[in-house]
Amino acid sequence: MNYREQSLKKHAEWRGKIETVCRVPVSCREDLSLAYTPGVAEPCMAIHDDVNKSFELTRRWNTVPVITDGTAVLGLGDIGPEAGMPVMEGKCALFKAFGGVDAYPLCIKSKDTEEIIRTIKLLSGSFGGINLEDISAPRCFEIESRLKAELDIPVFHDDQHGTAIVVAAALTNALKLAQKSADGVKVVINGAGAAGIAIAKFLIELGVKNIIMCDKFGIICRGDEELNAAHAEISLVTNAGMLRGKLADAMKGADVFIGVSAPNVVSADMVRSMADKPIIFTMANPVPEIAPELAAQAGAFIVGTGSSQYANQINNLLVFPGLFRGALDVRASTVNTQMMIAAARGIAECVAEDKLSRDYILPYAYDKSAHESVAKAVAQAAISSGVSKLFSK
Numbered sequence: 001m002n003y004r005e006q007s008l009k010k011h012a013e014w015r016g017k018i019e020t021v022c023r024v025p026v027s028c029r030e031d032l033s034l035a036y037t038p039g040v041a042e043p044c045m046a047i048h049d050d051v052n053k054s055f056e057l058t059r060r061w062n063t064v065p066v067i068t069d070g071t072a073v074l075g076l077g078d079i080g081p082e083a084g085m086p087v088m089e090g091k092c093a094l095f096k097a098f099g100g101v102d103a104y105p106l107c108i109k110s111k112d113t114e115e116i117i118r119t120i121k122l123l124s125g126s127f128g129g130i131n132l133e134d135i136s137a138p139r140c141f142e143i144e145s146r147l148k149a150e151l152d153i154p155v156f157h158d159d160q161h162g163t164a165i166v167v168a169a170a171l172t173n174a175l176k177l178a179q180k181s182a183d184g185v186k187v188v189i190n191g192a193g194a195a196g197i198a199i200a201k202f203l204i205e206l207g208v209k210n211i212i213m214c215d216k217f218g219i220i221c222r223g224d225e226e227l228n229a230a231h232a233e234i235s236l237v238t239n240a241g242m243l244r245g246k247l248a249d250a251m252k253g254a255d256v257f258i259g260v261s262a263p264n265v266v267s268a269d270m271v272r273s274m275a276d277k278p279i280i281f282t283m284a285n286p287v288p289e290i291a292p293e294l295a296a297q298a299g300a301f302i303v304g305t306g307s308s309q310y311a312n313q314i315n316n317l318l319v320f321p322g323l324f325r326g327a328l329d330v331r332a333s334t335v336n337t338q339m340m341i342a343a344a345r346g347i348a349e350c351v352a353e354d355k356l357s358r359d360y361i362l363p364y365a366y367d368k369s370a371h372e373s374v375a376k377a378v379a380q381a382a383i384s385s386g387v388s389k390l391f392s393k
Contacts (some may be wrong), residue, residue, distance in 0.1 A: 014375060017089040018096070024060075039356070042102035052389075055128065055331060064129045064324055065106040066091045069116060071136035072194075073160070075285050081107030084134060090131060091320075098371045099321025101328065103131070109269075113127035113139050117146050128328045129154035131320065137194040138230045154327045154335045160198035162316035164324075165340055166362070167199050167208055167258060167281060169313050169347035173361040178277040182207040188254045188276070189331075190214045190289065191245055191261030197234050199258060202354045204237060205337055206344070211238045212254075216262070218246045248273070255279065283314055302358050311359035318347050318365055322374025330379045330388035338385040339378045346370075346377035 012084065025031045033039050043057040055061040070084035071077075088105030095103035106123070108116055120130060120143075130153065133142055140157055156162070175182060187208055188197050192215040200211050212236055213220040220227065221244050222235035240325040251257060252271045256279045259266065266289040272280060280295045282288035283306035292303045292310050304312035323343050327335060350363040350370045363370035382388045 009085060017086075017093045051125075054125070059102060060126060061128050061331070062100075063102045063104065063127050064095065064131050064273050064328075065104050065121060065123070065127055066095070066106065066131050066133050067106045067109055068132075069108050069136075070134065070136045071139075072112060078136065080210060081109050088133060093129075094317055095131075095321055095324065098317065098366075098368060099325040099375065101321060111139075113142055116143055117150075120147060121150060123166075124151050124153060127153065128331070129324055130155070131324065132157040132159075133357055134159060135194075136347075137197075138228060140194050140393055141230060142199075152333045153326070154332050156320070156323065156335045157194070157198075158316055158320050160194045161202070161335070161340060162196040162319040162323075163260065163283075164198040164202035165344045166316055166347065167283075167316070168311065168344040170281065170304050170362050171203070171256065171258075171279070172206075172344065172348040173351055173356055174256075174279045174304070177356060177361070178255075178279060178301055180277070183209050185255035186210045186212070186253060186254040186360060188212050188214065188247070188250045189258045189260070190230055190250075190265065191259060191284075192234065193260070193338045195260040196258075197230055198368050199260065199369060200234055200238055202340065202344075205341065210240070212243060212246045212250045214250050215239050219243055221227045257281065257289075259283055259289035261289060264289065266290035266295075268294055268298035270321035271300055274299075277301035281314055282306075286314050302361060304361065308365075312361050313365065314362065315365045316364065318362065318370055319343055319374065322346070322371040323376035323378050325371070326378030326380075327332055327382060329375065330382045330389045332337075332382040333387045333389060336382075336385055336387055339381040339387075342377040343374050346374040349373065 026034045026035055047057060049055045060312050066088045068084045068088055069077055072083035073079050073084040073087055084107055085105055092103035093104055095101040101128055108119055108262050110116055144157040189200055192213050200213055220235050220243055221239055252273045253275050255275045259282045261284055263284055278300050279302045280300040281304045282290055285306045288305050295303050304314045306314055350373050383391045
């Protein structure tokens, strides 16, 4: 099937993938008096007296905006907020289908960091959490960090942390099969944008000690004058051996390759230069860093991609519905590292020991039990780490 052509036809038929559904009856005078005026004045004043009542008397407790500026949409780049709407609508549909979360696309027509932050802050009282999507680096780092510091509801940039969580889950099970430990492997990450940097930071939290970051110019090494602020920061906790060179140099002797970069940048010879039982995650879309078949022929022990056409799809869909479900259920004030680690473990543990194989290291994205596992794990981690507003540890 030509998915692109069929999708265009379907979008013309659907005319939108989500809609508003009325949850209350409005068919008579009494219905209107309760749902609207004059009765609605009472919950309004209750919220005026205590703003936290907005989580109890409105749908705020279950609502999340999917917010973009359209600057980094899928693999399409800076296509603008209106052109990003089909992706944001799709994300909202997935929030509802797999997490029961009411999500709304908000596409902001600005590339100004301060303007975007201010806009989201002004709207935040309508929502239980904030999902940032497809905002280009390095602006996405400041937007997320500022909002996390200045808002008391969960703020989550899925391109960064959703990707990091699902990669960590995949790596956990891949290392189990390869009989290797997180603290003993050499990991090469190609692509030092929002996703790559977030993956590196999260893997360090999980105990990975030897990470080498590469961008299109080669290995990132601290002290290099041309590094931007984000690359300079990540260089302080990666590449401890101060290795310099190109991607091919980095991959020699590596146990794991993680690609969030560009098509066809990895050769079969690079795979052959890696350590025994190499693990290859090629997540560039729609064309991966190396074709999975070619990676396997070159000796890859496990191959994961970002595509549903192959085994081991490494898909953010396994993360965000359950993560927000769990955070909203306990009214978390943030998404912290403990909650992210819980989400990764919740995903990895969904693959039973007797089912785990080289072609099955992650649950399928449409497996609702996986989303329920993530939600439960995240909610408990929020309580245990003291960020739940409803329950104390």
